[in-house]
Amino acid sequence: MEENLSIFSSARFFEKRPTGKGKDRSTIECAEWFCSNLYVGLKDGTVQHLSVSSSSSGERPERVREVGRRQMGRGGVVSQLKAVPVLNHLLVLWDGSVTTLNMFSLEPVPGLKKIQNVSVFYVSQPAAHSQPVFVSLFTASTKRRALSIHKVYVDRWESVGHVALPQDPVALAVYETCLCVATTDRYILHDFFAQSALDLFPHNHAKQNIIVSESGKGEFLLNAPGNLGMFVMKDGVSKRPPVQLPDGVLDAAVYFPYVLALQSQTLYIYSMLDQRLKQTISMQSAKALLATTESVLVVAEREIHWLSQTPLQDQIQGLLRCERADEALTLLDGVQALLPEDSYKNLHRSVICTSGWINFYSKAFLDAKELFIKSGLDPRDIISVYPAMTVISSDFKSQRPAVSNAKDLWRLSRDDWPTFQQYLSFLSHFLRETRGTVQSQICPQDVDTALLKLYLEQGEDENLEQLVSSPNDCVLHVCLPELERHKRFFTLGLLYQSQSQHFNAIQTWVRIVDGLCVDSRPGVFPHIVNTLCQLKQKSIIMKFIDWVLQRDQKVGVLIFTKRDSDDQSTFAPEEVLTFLGNYQAALTLYLEYLVHEMHSKQEKHHTLLATTYITHILQTAQRTPDSDENTEMREKLQQLLWHSSIYNTDTVQAKIKSSALHVEKAILLGRAGQHRAALQILVNQEKDQEAAESYCRRTSAGQGQEFTQQLFLCLLQVYLESNQSVTAVVDLLNNNAMTFNLVSVLQVLPTSWSLQLVRHFLCESLRGTVHERRMRGLEKNLAKVESLRHKHAWMEATQEKVKLDRSRVCHSCRRQLMGPEFLRRPTGEVVHTHCYTADKNL
Structure with a gap:
């Protein structure tokens, strides 16, 4: 059995002393209570009226004074009393009859005659707003199987109906129009207004006492077979589980949320909410219970006890002290309607929190986490129980309840590290789930700092970097030593960065790259560059730009070229060009960015890019003339010279004048319209016939046929003037037969050449000329047909x-x-x- 709780406290406030030496017939049979007035019915037919004075706290009676008494007759037992305050009546069941007395004088009420042959009666609540005022009286007859219904007024009563029953009635209770009746062998529900009846279940009157008691609005408590206290609604449905009552129960009453079951020597108190026994109280010769609005009275043969219920808040706190949190929560939820809202919320939070701590120390971590979150536990309370997890807030006062299964986590961390790891994992999950919620807003610094320590301790690198890479409230002076101790310098830089200390962040990463700090994190240098690309503080960028460019110019130039489009104003192009003057590779990449990506229209940028290419080509040619790098750079230069029309031609020509960059010279001459000179350089100096033909095709692209023919004719003349081999000239003619003007070619060819040499060229050229003429004729005829079709359509329509x-x-x-x-x-x-x-x- 569970520990006996102090739910009710018992105090004897009335005692009937013996009247003499012989057999005493003045024992107590029944009692009634109303507003400090106690009425006692005795075995010898006497009714006593007592005035009860309460203590200063008003919780229990302190002094009892007899106001009056009435002897109903020489014999007969007073078996039932009922006060009707609205009428100032006291109904007395004595010697098988119901008599009406005045509540205060105990004098019979004129006009209200006795109701004979009554074994038990029940008085309902007064009818609302009825004039004149009356109450309904239900009486069970001892001579016939029926209930009688009376209306009781101040000065009269009226018989208004009878309810026939299959057996003799033994006990009854009434709610509105529903009668709950115990007959000699069963319980019955009868609606006398609708004239409907419902058999509930049988009982054994010989082996157990019959109990019919109200337990709430429209609900009755019945003593069912097997000593089950059944709760039955007026429609016959049970909405709550039964209570297992002890053997030999004499009476039972409901004082929400408890059921009180009375034996002769013991009073049992059960909870209606979880059906468990909560308390037992010893009694002597007890026989009946009377539930009032203030308390419960226990009627014994010679005394009456007053049961005072402990305040519900105190009961709940008592259950918590006994660590019966589940029972406390059940009780709290069951009596929520009886408590002020603030009291309920505070108690609910306390119960849930205590249950969470019990589960926490029992390693039921999932339940503990849910309970801590539900109760709104201050995260500092859980942080403070862990070793090395100091609480930062100076105004913190722990509200942690004391529980018997509490563990010393400091000792656990030394003696049982695997188990302590489980507790660390719980803290990590709890803080991560509550981070950013209302629950942790009171102490964000404590939560984030504790999480950082936990991630370090448990090696959760991904969670650690996610924490310090996003906005956080970690306390630097607490976290820095921890990160340094674990040699997490890259993470230290991220923490600096998250708190807008960008210089310290980059300086920390620079030390890693320079080998001054040991950190296994890869890709630190690209991360520095990426950070500088996104940084808007120009002064900080300038402090590190030289260090970056000295390590890698190609990567370093990204600081200027990969900035956001809305952040390009941080560095003006002219400023960057001046700064990169000592870093040729970076300068070249930045100029390419200006020309090709930003589409700069400034002549300076295009010219500087071309001269930079030339400088690089010339310098590289001295070391490795045929290197792939040099070839790639020349291709870039040639593409720039071909496509750009903004650069200064004279400046570029002056730069390559004394160099062997013949192709580039030819392009520049072609830009100036000196095509013959350009072709002479390609044929005579570069000695690249393929480059010469390519020059002609590229220059004549988009031009008219006449210009193309003139340019190729010029190339033919250069071939002939430069004494190129006959084979080279013939190949030029054969490969471009459709491009040359046949008449012009025949005019410049040497007269010594045989027809056989140019036979293939002549055939291809004539074929092309004929084909072109035919195509023009065909196009002309198609146009005529289309015109005729339109004319025909118009004629058809008009x-x-x-x-x-x-x-x-x-x-x-x-x-x-x-x-x-x-x-x-x-x-x-x-x-x-x-x-x-x-x-x-x-």
């Missing part, structure tokens, strides 16, 4: 026959159409011929 009647009018001039001089428009409208012509001219 010369359609139209049948006219006398009412047909011209759609244009609105006059009547007469004679043949009319036609139909393509739109279907019929008009005069002259109207149609005039419309077309308009």
